[in-house]
Amino acid sequence: MRDVAIIVVTYNRPNSLERLLKSIVAATYDSVTVSLYISIDRSGAQIDPQTLEVATRFKWNYGTKKILEQPQHLGLKNHILLCGDIANDHDAIIVLEDDVFVAPAFYSYAQSAFSYYNTDPQIGGISLFSYEYDESAFYPFAPLKDHSDVHFIQVPSSWGQLWTKEQWKAFKSWYEKHKLTSLSNLPEYAAAWGSKSWKKFALSYLIETGKYFVFPNRSYSTNFEEKGTNSTQTGLFASQLNLSDTPIKLGSLQASLSVYDAYFELIPAVFNQWQPQLHDYEYAVDLKGHKPVSEIETPYVLTTRKGWSSLLSFSTTLHPLELNVALAMKGHGIGLYKAENITETASSKKYQNYIPNFLLGQLQHHPKTVSFGVVLPVSDFNADALDMSLASIHTQACPYCVVVVCPEDIRSALFAYAQERTFKFEIHSIQRNTLKELLREGFSQCQQEINVWLRPGSVLTQDAFKMVAQASTAFPTTSWWAGVARNTDDSKGTVSKTAQWRWSRDQIKMFKIRGMIALTEAFFYKSDLSTLNHPIDNLEQYLFPSKTNLSLISLHLCRLSKTSIEAISNVETIKFKHRIFHYFFVKDIPYLRIFYRELAQLPPVLIYDPLYDSFYADNY
Incomplete structure (x- = not known):
């Protein structure tokens, strides 16, 4: 077993902290020694006494427990960045914000995933969390299932994530060089995130370096989305927990048929494996109809947007929509067009969450x-x-x-x-x-x-x-x-x-x-x-x-x-x-x-x- 420490990041939420700690202590650790850090951000001149009291009386019998009382107020971004540096003292760290809740097998999964992916240079981190709605447009998200129990997204996880020592060092080194830059490579939805977001830097890093996060098909953590910094409070990210103790089947990024970009779109390289007739085209994927046309730089686009003179067309009968392309379902609704032949209404240019007709195909x-x-x-x-x-x-x-x-x-x-x-x-x-x-x-x-x-x-x-x-x-x-x-x-x-x-x-x-x-x-x-x-x-x-x-x-x-x-x-x-x-x-x-x-x-x-x-x- 590798030395994988657990870091709990908290600030003025004693009830949330207590709930998270109860889920952590109820997990399975297989006789391994586990270091636990509880880092409490300062509110003004003092640490919240109730939060400190919860952390102090919590009993941890699986290893050392350290309470880190921050000497000054950090804010969430700086708090995460500071706690991430603890990775330098361990093989890896699991970072949990206080409004997260973990499954009983979360640590066993983390150990297995660490052992499998720690030497892969294309992996930027490992998520405990699994999306049921994407963050780009709040659409339902169901990754394609292949030979493994995981999928890959070019998006960092923030509701339960593991970084190896090497993964964190690489990101932190990149961050120090880019922390004052404008992050011009961000997707439109992420560019709107506030200045207090560490996640927008992690996302920019993944895109620039071509790295991905590993995500389990069934979630080992969930999020209560309680009010706080960067909280969405939509109720969409309370994913169902995986309560099974069955060992997860892992697979490599290179062999995966379930790899997604920063817009939660299946990447062309995977579509080409599913559907060989796409090999001859250089195209972008925009099945949600949400990517700005200005960001599409390829000659062709596979999309649900309306257009003319489609080169290939597929049905929208199956869900998720990617299945219609992967299985070559004949029909209309998804088309491969020349980029200049797709249309876009003024409303879809101006407003986020514009919903193209074919995404509502199941309802209609x-x-x-x-x-x-x-x-x-x-x-x-x-x-x-x-x-x-x-x-x-x-x-x-x-x-x-x-x-x-x-x-x-x-x-x-x-x-x-x-x-x-x-x-x-x-x-x-x-x-x-x-x-x-x-x-x-x-x-x-x-x-x-x-x-x-x-x-x-x-x-x-x-x-x-x-x-x-x-x-x-x-x-x-x-x-x-x-x-x-x-x-x-x-x-x-x-x-x-x-x-x-x-x-x-x-x-x-x-x-x-x-x-x-x-x-x-x-x-x-x-x-x-x-x-x-x-x-x-x-x-x-x-x-x-x-x-x-x-x-x-x-x-x-x-x-x-x-x-x-x-x-x-x-x-x-x-x-x-x-x-x-x-x-x-x-x-x-x-x-x-x-x-x-x-x-x-x-x-x-x-x-x-x-x-x-x-x-x-x-x-x-």
């Missing part, structure tokens, strides 16, 4: 991948109004469950109504007749992947479910959606101005306190919100979640009934101090509208691009 070709729950609170029975709402639901392309909730005194009338209709729905009755109680019961009975409520008489537009499902897939970090202009007669389906329907966090808080649940009709809620805020416990917290901003979709998703419009017509939504700037915002007066947007901290809008049948984010 199989609309049953997202299910919807609809609650209809019925306080006064009106058959015509119910007919209108149910008919609009029945036309949706996605599967749905409808729950009609009513007071006891009209239950029999609703059952008689249901016998005469072809629409399928559940009926639940309660003693009380208030909107709040009806919705509480309805959401308790109807918990699909995405949920919404409507008053009888309000109708959904024909593609409402499809559009919300598409937005949910394209932007998995969002959980709460509403369409704009929901009571207009515009039949075109798209609008350009969204100012009147954008809510700030202050407004959300105000509506929740006042219990103004009528405002949330035709708002769509992802099921992850209901697990956090169960409607039985607190309906206002469920309908006005505090941990997410409302994401608008610039489309008409619903036309409200007259009753609904009357219920919300007199609501004052703007704080007095914001009203002047809000006027400029609604009137779309250039420059002046920015004041309200920034003052109210408005969330972005999801704009629909009909040319590409896709969504992109716009701050408006």
